[in-house]
Amino acid sequence: MTTRNVTLEKTIRKLLDEKKYQTLKDILVTLEPADISAVFEEQDEERVPLLFRLLPKELAAESFAELEPEWQELLIRGFSDTELREVVNELYVDDAVDLVEEMPANVVKRILAQADPQMRKEINAVLQYPENSAGSIMTTEYVSLRPGMTVAEALNRIRTTGVDKETIYTCYVTSERNLLGTVSVKDLLLSDDDARPVSQIMDEHVISVNTLTDQETVAQMLSKYNFIALPVLDQDGRMVGIVTFDDAIDVLVEETTEDIEKMAGMLPSDKTYLRSSSWDLFLHRIPWLALLMVSATFTGMIITGFESALAAQVVLTAFIPMLMDTGGNSGSQASVTIIRALSLGELEFSDAPRVIWKEVKTAVLCGLALASLCFLKIMLVDRMMLGNADISTLTAFVVCFTMAVTVLIAKLVGCTLPMAAKRAGFDPAVMASPFITTIVDALSLLVYFGIASALLF
Amino acid sequence: MTTRNVTLEKTIRKLLDEKKYQTLKDILVTLEPADISAVFEEQDEERVPLLFRLLPKELAAESFAELEPEWQELLIRGFSDTELREVVNELYVDDAVDLVEEMPANVVKRILAQADPQMRKEINAVLQYPENSAGSIMTTEYVSLRPGMTVAEALNRIRTTGVDKETIYTCYVTSERNLLGTVSVKDLLLSDDDARPVSQIMDEHVISVNTLTDQETVAQMLSKYNFIALPVLDQDGRMVGIVTFDDAIDVLVEETTEDIEKMAGMLPSDKTYLRSSSWDLFLHRIPWLALLMVSATFTGMIITGFESALAAQVVLTAFIPMLMDTGGNSGSQASVTIIRALSLGELEFSDAPRVIWKEVKTAVLCGLALASLCFLKIMLVDRMMLGNADISTLTAFVVCFTMAVTVLIAKLVGCTLPMAAKRAGFDPAVMASPFITTIVDALSLLVYFGIASALLF
Numbered sequence: 027m028t029t030r031n032v033t034l035e036k037t038i039r040k041l042l043d044e045k046k047y048q049t050l051k052d053i054l055v056t057l058e059p060a061d062i063s064a065v066f067e068e069q070d071e072e073r074v075p076l077l078f079r080l081l082p083k084e085l086a087a088e089s090f091a092e093l094e095p096e097w098q099e100l101l102i103r104g105f106s107d108t109e110l111r112e113v114v115n116e117l118y119v120d121d122a123v124d125l126v127e128e129m130p131a132n133v134v135k136r137i138l139a140q141a142d143p144q145m146r147k148e149i150n151a152v153l154q155y156p157e158n159s160a161g162s163i164m165t166t167e168y169v170s171l172r173p174g175m176t177v178a179e180a181l182n183r184i185r186t187t188g189v190d191k192e193t194i195y196t197c198y199v200t201s202e203r204n205l206l207g208t209v210s211v212k213d214l215l216l217s218d219d220d221a222r223p224v225s226q227i228m229d230e231h232v233i234s235v236n237t238l239t240d241q242e243t244v245a246q247m248l249s250k251y252n253f254i255a256l257p258v259l260d261q262d263g264r265m266v267g268i269v270t271f272d273d274a275i276d277v278l279v280e281e282t283t284e285d286i287e288k289m290a291g292m293l294p295s296d297k298t299y300l301r302s303s304s305w306d307l308f309l310h311r312i313p314w315l316a317l318l319m320v321s322a323t324f325t326g327m328i329i330t331g332f333e334s335a336l337a338a339q340v341v342l343t344a345f346i347p348m349l350m351d352t353g354g355n356s357g358s359q360a361s362v363t364i365i366r367a368l369s370l371g372e373l374e375f376s377d378a379p380r381v382i383w384k385e386v387k388t389a390v391l392c393g394l395a396l397a398s399l400c401f402l403k404i405m406l407v408d409r410m411m412l413g414n415a416d417i418s419t420l421t422a423f424v425v426c427f428t429m430a431v432t433v434l435i436a437k438l439v440g441c442t443l444p445m446a447a448k449r450a451g452f453d454p455a456v457m458a459s460p461f462i463t464t465i466v467d468a469l470s471l472l473v474y475f476g477i478a479s480a481l482l483f
Numbered sequence: 484m485t486t487r488n489v490t491l492e493k494t495i496r497k498l499l500d501e502k503k504y505q506t507l508k509d510i511l512v513t514l515e516p517a518d519i520s521a522v523f524e525e526q527d528e529e530r531v532p533l534l535f536r537l538l539p540k541e542l543a544a545e546s547f548a549e550l551e552p553e554w555q556e557l558l559i560r561g562f563s564d565t566e567l568r569e570v571v572n573e574l575y576v577d578d579a580v581d582l583v584e585e586m587p588a589n590v591v592k593r594i595l596a597q598a599d600p601q602m603r604k605e606i607n608a609v610l611q612y613p614e615n616s617a618g619s620i621m622t623t624e625y626v627s628l629r630p631g632m633t634v635a636e637a638l639n640r641i642r643t644t645g646v647d648k649e650t651i652y653t654c655y656v657t658s659e660r661n662l663l664g665t666v667s668v669k670d671l672l673l674s675d676d677d678a679r680p681v682s683q684i685m686d687e688h689v690i691s692v693n694t695l696t697d698q699e700t701v702a703q704m705l706s707k708y709n710f711i712a713l714p715v716l717d718q719d720g721r722m723v724g725i726v727t728f729d730d731a732i733d734v735l736v737e738e739t740t741e742d743i744e745k746m747a748g749m750l751p752s753d754k755t756y757l758r759s760s761s762w763d764l765f766l767h768r769i770p771w772l773a774l775l776m777v778s779a780t781f782t783g784m785i786i787t788g789f790e791s792a793l794a795a796q797v798v799l800t801a802f803i804p805m806l807m808d809t810g811g812n813s814g815s816q817a818s819v820t821i822i823r824a825l826s827l828g829e830l831e832f833s834d835a836p837r838v839i840w841k842e843v844k845t846a847v848l849c850g851l852a853l854a855s856l857c858f859l860k861i862m863l864v865d866r867m868m869l870g871n872a873d874i875s876t877l878t879a880f881v882v883c884f885t886m887a888v889t890v891l892i893a894k895l896v897g898c899t900l901p902m903a904a905k906r907a908g909f910d911p912a913v914m915a916s917p918f919i920t921t922i923v924d925a926l927s928l929l930v931y932f933g934i935a936s937a938l939l940f
Contacts, residue, residue, distance in 0.1 A: 056688040060707045185672050194669050195652050211668055212651050215642050231513040249736070250517045252729035254711070271728050272709035278732065279706070282739050283823055286746075290819035290916065291812050299824040300834065304844035311816050311845065312852055318812055319853055319886075322805035323864055329801040330871060340794045343803075344786040347924050348779035350804060354811070355748050355775055355917045359768050362747035366740055367756040377757065387761035388768065395769055396776055407780055414787060429776075459747070459916055460812045467804050 034061075035068045042073055051080045059085065063092035075104040087116035094301065095128040102133055111140040118192050119145070120165040120273065123152045151266070160244045161237030163277065164258045164267035169197040173206055173225035177217045180224050184211065193270055196255050199228045203264040205257055208232050234259050237266060242281045246371060248274040285369055289362060289458035291318065318460050324468045332475040335483055341416040342478055345425045348400075349474060353432040353466040356392060358459035360385055360440030365454045368444060375449045381441050389437035393430035401426045424478050431477075432470035439465055491518075492525045499530055508537045516542065520549035532561040544573035551758065552585040559590055568597040575649050576602070577622040577730065580609045608723070617701045618694030620734065621715045621724030626654040630663055630682035634674045637681050641668065650727055653712050656685045660721040662714055665689050691716050694723060699738045703828060705731040742826055746819060746915035748775065775917050781925045789932040792940055798873040799935055802882045805857075806931060810889040810923040813849060815916035817842055817897030822911045825901060832906045838898050846894035850887035858883045881935050888934075889927035896922055 041050045054062060054077070062081070066074050066089070078101055081089060090098065090113050102110060114122060114137055122141070126134050126149055138146055148166045155161025169191050171180050180197065188194040197214075199207045207228030217227055234257040235244050248256055248271055255268040284294035291314035295302060302310075329336070329346075336343055364381065367373040373381065404422040408414045440462050444454035498507045511519060511534070519538070523531050523546070535558055538546060547555065547570055559567060571579060571594055579598070583591050583606055595603055605623045612618025626648050628637050637654065645651040654671075656664045664685030674684055691714045692701050705713055705728055712725040741751035748771035752759060759767075786793070786803075793800055821838065824830040830838065861879040865871045897919050901911035 058690060058708050060709075181672065188669060188673055194672070211672070212645060215638065215651070215668070216645055233515060249729070249732045251515050252517075254728075271711075271732070272706070275706045275728070275732060275735065278735065279827065283827070286743065286819060286823050289743075290815050292816050292820070298829050299820060300829060300837070304841050304848060307820075307841065307845040308848040308852075311813075312849055315809060315812055315816075315849060315853060315890075316856055319805060319809050319857060320860055322808055323860065325804040325808075326801040326865070327869065329804070330798070330869075333797045333801070336800060337794060337797045340790045341787070343793060343800050344783040344790070346800075346803060347782040347786070347807060347928070348776060350807065351779055351782075351811075351917075351920060351924065352772060352776050354808075354920070355772055356768075358747050358916065359749050359772070362743060363749070363756060363764075366743050370736065370740070372755050372757060380757070384759075384761050384764065388764040391761065391765040392769055392772060395765075396772060399773055400776060403777055403780065408783070412784065412787075433772075459815065460808075463808060463811070467808065471804070 035065055038065055038077070039069065042069075042077070047080060050077070054081055055085065059088035059092045062089040063094075063097075067094060067097055071100060075101060079109075083112060083116055087113050091117055091121035091125075094298075095125075096301075098125060099129060099133060102129070102136070107136075107140055110136060114141050115145055118165055119148045119152060119167055119267075120163060120192070122149050123162070126153065155237055158241045159237060160235045160239040160241060160256075160258045160269055161266070163241050163244070163273050164237075164269050165192045166267045167191045168255070168257075168268045169194050170200045170265075171197050171209065171224050173199050173201060173223065173228070175224045176221050177214050177224065177227065178220040180209070181211075181214055184214075192268070193255050196253070196268075198257055198265060198268075199224055200265055203266075205232055205234065205259065205263075205265040206230065208257070232257065234265075235269070237261070241269075241277045244269050245274040245277040245281070249278065281369075285365070285455045288453065288455035289365060291315070291458070291460035314460060318464050321464050322467070325464075325471060328468060328471045328475065332479070335475065335479060339421075339478070339482060341414070341421060342424075342474075342482075346471070346474075349425070349428055349432055349470050350463075350467050352396065352429060353436045353470045354459065354463035355436075356389070356433045357436035357440035357462040357466045360388075360437045361444050361458050361462050364441050364444045365458055368448050368454050373445075375445055378442075378445050381445065382438070385437045385441040386434070389434040392437070393433035396433060397426040397430040400429050420481060424474075424481055428470065428474040428477055431473050432466065435469050435473070436462070436466045439469070492522055495522055495534070496526065499526075499534070504537060507534070511538055512542065516545035516549045519546040520551075520554075524551060524554055528557060532558060536566075540569060540573055544570050548574055548578035548582075552582075553758075555582060556586060556590060559586070559593070564593075564597055567593060571598050572602055575622050576605045576609060576624055576724075577620060577649070579606050580619070583610065612694055615698045616694060617692045617696040617698060617713075617715045617726055618723070620698050620701070620730050621694075621726050622649045623724045624648045625712070625714075625725045626651050627657045627722075628654050628666065628681050630656050630658060630680065630685070632681045633678050634671050634681065634684070635677040637666070638671055641671075649725070650712050653710070653725075655714055655722060655725075656681055657722055660723075662689055662691065662716065662720075662722040663687065665714070689714065691722075692726070693718070698726075698734045701726050702731040702734040702738070706735065738826075742822070742912045745910065745912035746822060748772070748915070748917035771917060775921050778921050779924070782921075782928060785925060785928045785932065789936070792932065792936060796878075796935070796939060798871070798878060799881075799931070799939075803928070803931075806882070806885055806889055806927050807920075807924050809853060809886060810893045810927040811916065811920035812893075813846070813890045814893035814897035814919040814923045817845075817894045818901050818915050818919050821898050821901045822915060825905050825911050830902075832902055835899075835902050838902065839895070842894045842898040843891070846891040849894070850890035853890060854883040854887040857886050877938060881931075881938055885927065885931045885934055888930045889923065892926050892930070893919070893923045896926070 066077060078086060126137060167190055169184055169188060171183060184194050195211045197209050198205055199209060207230040209224055209228040213227050237258055237260050244256060255270045257265055258267045258269060260266045287294045293310040293313060295310050401422055404417060409417055443457040443462060447454045447457045523534060535543060583594060624647055626641055626645060628640060641651050652668045654666050655662055656666060664687040666681055666685040670684050694715055694717050701713060712727045714722055715724045715726060717723045744751045750767040750770060752767050858879055861874060866874055900914040904911045904914045
């Protein structure tokens with residue numbers, strides 16, 4: 027997500043060459059952490075530790091959290107224990123957890139050794155939750171208030187403890203870690219009476235998630251309710267952390283990328299494209315390619331079965347690619363639409379009858395339009411312009427009729443398979459174009475040769 | 484994005500039947516606006532106005548903003564002028580703009596007639612910006628502070644003016660609408676000296692966008708910097724509004740859906756699936772289907788050109804679907820990966836040489852693996868198990884060699900076309916599977932028949 031600022035990179039390179047460290051420092055402190063990390067990643071490896079040491083403590087930690095894992099590892103390997111301690115303890119817990127999850131074992135050992143006991147405890151607490159759960163992406167740093175505090179006391183508590191909290195804007199009213207309600211800084215600031223207890227202004231109808239809730243659900247809830255943060259409760263209903271909106275945005279982007287990868291017949295990867303080696307790409311792409319190639323055996327068998335008919339009417343072969351591609355395209359339009367709607371929560375399995383009916387009507391419209399256009403195309407382009415006299419009107423009819431039936435089959439397969447997958451508890455995203463194309467290919471060839479056999483031979 | 488709560492819907496239906504309005508009111512006020520709108524949309528049309536009138540003013544406006552346009556229109560048609568005035572003036576400006584953009588002309592006239600002069604002015608100001616620009620999604624309600632104010636005065640100003648602001652947490656220090664800096668409520672609360680002027684604690688290095696900046700860029704910036712809001716400046720550099728994180732999430736989701744639709748060969752739609760009629764779906768799907776079908780003429784021509792050769796070696800036909808599908812799948816893996824990376828800003832045109840080299844290496848790996856597997860499959864399955872003696876070892880070799888070359892072509896076409904589209908200023912998303920499949924089909928058939936002609940005839 028880098029909008030690279032080439033001029034800035036050059037300026038920094040030049041200042042480094044000239045050893046103008048004070049000027050460099052003055053420039054760096056004006057930048058956002060995301061920009062600092064982007065600039066660092068464009069510099070020569072051996073200079074990054076020097077640049078990093080120019081940053082003030084808090085900005086250093088925030089920029090460190092934004093770096094790619096390779097760069098984090100590089101920096102840590104160059105850090106003294108004191109430097110490592112400063113950075114680690116300045117990180118937010120969720121960033122520290124991300125770091126620990128990405129680093130090799132010997133680096134993790136050093137990180138945990140330098141973390142404060144409290145930080146170490148919190149990192150370990152978050153680490154125990156399964157991947158992609160709310161627990162694994164939450165932070166344990168939030169502002170908690172007691173129900174008996176007054177508005178003034180609450181604001182005072184925020185003033186004294188707020189520095190290290192990921193957000194101070196939503197505060198959680200707890201009693202023995204049971205979540206009683208939430209109160210926003212807005213509510214506190216806008217309260218007309220500073221002496222009123224927090225329990226009187228808090229919102230008791232708290233929407234929370236469980237540590238084991240899927241991270242995608244958490245992100246969708248934050249997006250649906252426009253919350254800054256959502257509280258996370260453990261299995262005993264006690265509050266253990268919060269997930270903030272910025273993490274939710276990252277989860278949404280990441281999960282969508284995974285869906286898109288699956289839809290294109292790839293195993294999802296958590297590395298960015300440029301960080302993936304060709305070997306990584308190969309491993310993520312070959313399983314589906316191989317599976318789909320082998321399953322094309324059926325299509326081959328169907329053609330072989332009609333070999334003698336085809337030998338007599340070779341002209342039929344010329345239309346196979348068009349029929350197959352149109353079938354594939356029609357099917358993937360339907361499947362991708364349904365998969366996206368399912369993943370946004372716009373559709374559920376119970377909507378299946380409505381969906382199927384809608385797709386049937388759409389398929390009839392598309393099928394009629396394409397069949398008519400196809401007939402025109404065969405008559406005008408293939409017969410008149412290209413002078414292909416082998417194509418009789420009956421052949422054209424067979425092709426166009428197959429076209430219409432193929433579109434119908436494709437749309438039906440394309441809408442039902444993702445919904446069935448959802449129902450069966452699989453990820454609907456794998457039921458996208460490549461998979462559906464293979465099925466539709468076989469079915470459309472059967473229809474094609476079936477109709478051709480009946481009418482032409 | 485509705486997680487439907489069936490129990491809640493039933494309870495509300497029952498309470499309505501029994502006319503227990505006070506109980507209904509007590510339940511509704513505990514819900515979030517997004518849930519209230521979801522519940523309303525499941526009730527019978529004629530009952531929704533009644534339900535809506537049970538809500539307190541602010542909650543009513545917030546729930547109204549969450550409703551689908553059809554339901555908003557239905558409610559407005561039932562509103563008295565007084566009711567309409569209350570709802571409209573309670574809306575945030577960006578929600579009011581969305582409403583005006585969705586309603587038919589006669590409803591818009593009523594809405595604007597009932598809006599306060601200030602609200603009407605702000606709606607009109609936002610309406611003048613082009614679709615999908617920062618100006619069109621911003622809100623004009625933000626907290627502005629003067630540089631000379633003290634921390635205490637600033638907090639006091641937030642207390643008195645904050646109620647109607649979409650966010651109070653980032654405040655904008657302006658002088659004659661020139662943006663001098665930002666200060667967060669956190670900075671104000673955590674300041675150790677209430678008498679310090681805001682100009683001393685504000686962050687002068689403000690990241691802002693222009694009214695004409697594309698909304699997707701704005702959303703990606705909010706996501707990159709983890710900001711709650713971004714200030715929007717007009718062409719003269721004066722501050723006119725803010726875009727908040729919740730709108731950025733909506734934009735990201737919407738733009739990704741558009742990308743996915745384009746990748747599957749559809750025109751993007753701004754209606755949800757269930758709200759789209761079959762006719763809508765038809766109109767969005769037929770253009771690409773028709774275009775791709777007609778362009779399959781080339782593939783047909785290639786096959787026709789080799790008709791006599793095919794008639795002699797009909798067995799070659801049986802492998803056409805497998806070769807085409809594998810080519811299509813390989814190409815769409817590459818193109819979809821590149822399109823996603825481009826749209827996330829991970830790749831730029833200048834990365835093209837690296838990308839192409841990476842894809843070539845991946846293609847060689849995939850091609851070798853698939854060709855070997857294909858050879859095994861032909862020998863074991865097609866020849867031994869299915870007893871298809873027509874397939875000579877040389878034929879198998881031709882098929883497998885074509886397979887490897889097809890994969891290479893597909894990956895190259897798949898990665899270069901989206902980057903070229905980006906460079907030429909087009910949306911790379913249209914260069915996805917369907918388009919690339921058509922090109923790869925033609926190329927792979929040429930390779931197939933070329934190799935076959937050289938070796939078999």
